[in-house]
Amino acid sequence: MVEESAPDRTTVATVTRNTASTITAKFQADNSEPVENKNTWGYVNVTEVTDALQDTAAHDVCAPFNAPVPNYRAPHRRTIQVKCYEYIWLIKYREQTILKNEACKRHRLNLPKDVNPPSGERYTYQGEFPHMGIIGWKDKEGDYIFMCAGSLISAKFVITAAHCTNLRDPSVEKPTPDIVRFGDRSIVPEAADAEFTVESKIHRIIIHPVPNYRELYRFRLTE
Structure with a gap:
């Protein structure tokens, strides 16, 4: 009687990766939505986040800047991924708001670019301190x-x-x-x-x- 030897770990890992690739490829072929690599979802591509702000930032520097949060939901995304995109968008939005407020202030006062707020101070957002x-x-x-x-x-x-x-x-x-x-x-x-x-x-x-x-x-x- 010939005793079968168990496959080593390298062989098992290779088979598992190949099987996962085959399943992923089949899913992509059967569905119009792409499949994101679940091992790298945390490294969010911020391209669509910044693209969503481009049109808003291109308006007049003193125009109201109240962009709604885009809908990042998709069939292939988990809720935690969607929230990650939304949080990154909010960070970018705040950064863009600060830049826009400073640009508006300079535009109205005709200030040169090397002039900054006094030490320890900053420009405020519209409606930040209503009281x-x-x-x-x-x-x-x-x-x-x-x-x-x-x-x-x-x-x-x-x-x-x-x-x-x-x-x-x-x-x-x-x-x-x-x-x-x-x-x-x-x-x-x-x-x-x-x-x-x-x-x-x-x-x-x-x-x-x-x-x-x-x-x-x-x-x-x-x-």
Whole structure:
């Protein structure tokens, strides 16, 4: 009686790979959708991610940039792969948004490319800080100038620093402020985001019971 020897590991591995290739080839022939190598799915090709942003980025530099997440679902993709594509797209989208905001700011201010935000600061996204407002005084020409900021704490109240309620500046019409503007990302008129801003008149300044230059005061808005 002849005893059969068991195949070595190399032979088994070769047969397994060949069988897998045959099954994959047959599946591809029977289906219109391609089969992704399940061993390399983690190395996502970002080509379709970046292509999805190309058309959006090509618009006017100051146009609103609100691109929806593309649909990366496909019959041959697992949910974890789809999510991977979506997360990569969101990272690229945020990067593109930052670049677009900076390009828009430079375009509006006509800044040279080597000029950057002050140290420790950065340009903000549109709508990133909706509760923040800039406080405006009327100058002697009737235009608003903004020299303080405040934060919306309820529908009709803004909190600010005490020194922002009595400005000692000869360029303004009166020492008390007139308005609070929300939604703007710059106090420079040429760079104002007029289409996104909301202005509210200051109805009353509520002073702290114990006045102090370092205290916080409140403004009551008219609307």
